[in-house]
């Protein structure tokens with residue numbers, strides 16, 4: 019057939035989940051249904067693409083590890099180089115989907131469409147959202163116009179940038195949002211595009227998964243009223259290479275924590291100043307003198323995505339000016 023060839027890499031999550039009854043939208047087991055069963059349950063896919071599945075993992079995404087990320091990205095990279103593969107869909111739990119999407123957009127060199135998709139309800143639930151989300155994902159992966167836009171996410175009829183999008187609600191189907199807006203929408207299998215990403219991704223990235231075999235330990239410390247230095251000190255003592263500080267507001271840091279972070283930096287650990295606030299971005303040298311302390315600001319990256327970029331960047335550089343450039347560009 020002349021239909022495009024799409025590979026579905028399945029990793030688990032709620033899109034492969036099953037509950038005891040149709041009313042169980044929140045009480046269910048994730049990562050139960052194998053990929054071949056997901057594909058067999060959606061005969062509409064065969065009109066859009068020649069689809070085949072690979073079961074890479076079968077886990078809930080909160081349990082994914084750095085090693086899993088490397089395995090998945092290397093598989094995506096290898097498939098993207100095959101002439102008989104036109105697009106790749108990754109079924110994934112929604113809890114950390116945004117982190118995998120960002121990792122892939124930073125490290126996989128391809129102009130072919132790569133789409134991550136999940137669901138908020140298991141397939142056994144009333145008004146399950148996985149089937150349409152997956153149908154949309156395969157439609158986007160099978161479209162020439164979806165290439166070269168970085169790794170994408172299809173949830174709730176929207177096409178989101180994998181860089182920008184985050185899970186913002188844990189109980190609704192319209193869970194994935196970006197403060198910069200979706201790139202487009204899919205309606206009845208057709209893509210409608212409205213904007214394109216401007217940050218570096220995939221083909222323009224200086225990072226390449228084919229030459230990354232390990233990720234350095236990078237952890238996150240949260241800022242809040244009454245915060246003590248206990249967690250930061252324990253993390254610093256654990257051998258981390260960088261610490262993402264998920265500060266309050268504009269990435270503000272409690273006065274008693276400032277010297278603790280200065281000490282962390284003096285001990286050779288990179289400090290990335292981000293914010294726990296979902297939207298907005300952190301301004302360099304506002305709130306804290308980042309130049310003076312040799313800290314890096316996370317731009318518009320949420321702490322969990324700032325951690326991903328820091329791990330990837332550290333495979334190439336430990337220089338704080340370079341790391342700051344990377345945060346502005348990606």
Ligand SMILES: NC(=O)C[C@H](N)C(=O)O
Nearest residue numbers: 031032078079111112113
């Ligand atoms: N909706 C989901 O997929 C949540 C699930 N805990 C996961 O991330 O695997």
